[in-house]
Amino acid sequence: MSASDGRGGAPGLGRRLEAWLPQIVVSPIFALSFFFVYCFIGWTIYISFTKSRMLPVYELAGLLQYERLWATPRWYVALENLFVFGGLFIVGCLVIGLVLAILLDQRIRAEGVLRTIYLYPMALSFIVTGTAWKWILNPGLGIERVAHGLGFENFKFDWLINPDMAIYTIVIAGIWQSSGYVMALFLAGLRSVDDEIIKAAAIDGAGPLRTYAGIVLPMLGPVFLSAIIILTHLAVKSFDLVIALTGGGPGYATDLPATFMYAYAFQRSELGMAAASAVMMLATIMAIMVPYLYSELRGGNR
């Protein structure tokens, strides 16, 4: 009896181990990301309530840093830029990505080559994109000079150095970089639409425009949502593109919250205020992500 008990125990342990194995494997990664992501988010939030300057201090100072942040004109410039850049960037990428995807979906020749060409900018880092566009848009080097060289002496394209227009150069470069990726998302979505439905629509006498607007696009709802989520977080955390393209200039006309935070944390020795701006950015992302996650989870339960 006792022998058979012993034999029965070993596989029991093994089976229990097997049941726990995924958790055991995952837990170090979980612990690491918990520490390096969530603990540091907590630390940043704490620091934003202190008078920290060059080095962190841990004495609480209430909402002082937030009051200073919201009294700083540069922060408003950064926020306004975020809305201008974010809005145009997201809409631009969606429209161009969708149009490209629909055109590519027409069973054209050399689709593979074209798809790669449009997707290729995604393979570049934002630094490369920014630097290349900096040269293209520089009035003394790029488009303006080429136009002058061709004889159009009055041609003027100085957005890069015009404080009112500089933010739009970032939009241009951003859309160039990311619309190919959105195209790929939409293309995958379009391919998953059942051919039968489109054929049925054609039999009912719907033209191509009507078919897309009335039938295909509504079916791409989830793709739209994912694309918007991805583009939103790209926009909010944009940093390298601005640094490479305009360096935040002219003046600080193209500051975004991310570059604002960097400037305050690393150039100005104002850890506290930088932390406060980081918390504001986190809050912005949360305002978008939480409803999304909520709808996703609810969708999962259904």
Added chain:
Amino acid sequence: MGFRKIASTLAVASALALPAGLAEAAGTVEVLHWWTSGGEAKAVGELKKAFEAQGGKWVDSPIAGGGGDAAMTALRARVVAGDPPTAVQLKGPGIQEWAEQGVLADVQDVAEQEKWDDKLPKVLAGIMKYDGNYVAAPVNIHRVDWIWANPAVLAKVGAQMPTTWDEFNATADKLKAAGITPLAHGGQPWQDATLFEVIALGVGGPEFYKKALVELDQDALSGDTMVKVFDQLRKLRGYVDPNFSGRDWNLATAMVMRGEAAFQIMGDWAKGEFLAAGKVPGKDFLCAAAPGKGFILNSDSLVFFKVSDKDEQEGQKVLASLTMSPDFQKSFNLAKGSIPANTTVPLDDFDECAKKSKEDLQQAIAADSLVPSMAHEMAVSRTVRGEFMDLVTNFFNSDMSSQDAAKNLAAAVKRGQQL
């Protein structure tokens, strides 16, 4: 070990006349700095050579990028981790900020032995001290308020080097009419702020400068003189070429060299660029003090951090002594374009511009018109400096009125002082 000691003693005895007590063990130093561009790298190479000539071990930690921002980030991380470098290139009120954290080591005994107080201008000595003790050694004195000019370009419109801002404006208008860019400038916040402070001294005078840019007096910041300063800055905005945005200062200097622009208003590190390109002062380029009375001081220094290693503590003392030694101050400043911080060093081998700088420095000390640079972190904390730069650069790149600028400046500085 013994051999090394003998070798180092011999090297010192033969080459450098240094106090024997400091020379016998040269120790190790790790120096964190961002002297990485051409002339600067050469200059710091002189210090390394001199230190190694004494048998010491030099660990070089150059961290390029962002005008020292990257180096500051590295320094912060290392101090927090309890492993600071032996000496760091730091300056101005930044020294006090670190000293307040209790992480600096003083080199007062070396300073007393070598009588640094008698060798340094008082304004500069004050910046090097914390609680009355030296925690840093200055390597040079840069003058910020210089105008550099290309004589061939000036000759084209028959102009001389201007001595007042009105003359400057008149010459610039002539140049502009002749199709030449009057002012080579790079649209980076610190360069805009450099123009601003040079005008503040020139238009407002040293008393105003001290009140507004050092003591941060609210009335001076928002007053009529400040409005005039912004008016002149607005004039300069009209004299730069359209592509100035984001340009590095040395590219602006190159524009003057090539005759594409007539003037540059920039500290004497610009001279290093001219000299490195083989240009001769007085012939290929001219240097003159910017209109106005006074001398805007900028100075690099090595700051000593508390280290526990005996060897490094030794090295620290040797480095402090070496930094102030006439031989090093001479070779470093010849390479960098500045003048020695140690005012007892003779300037025989220096060029005309440097000699003029020294002369003006002594006059400024006598007339109490030597002022620390705001744009170059000598006068105010990084926080307040940041507020200055934001406002000035915003003014330079927009059509803000001078009245608004002065008013906003006072508010911005107040915000910066809240901490």
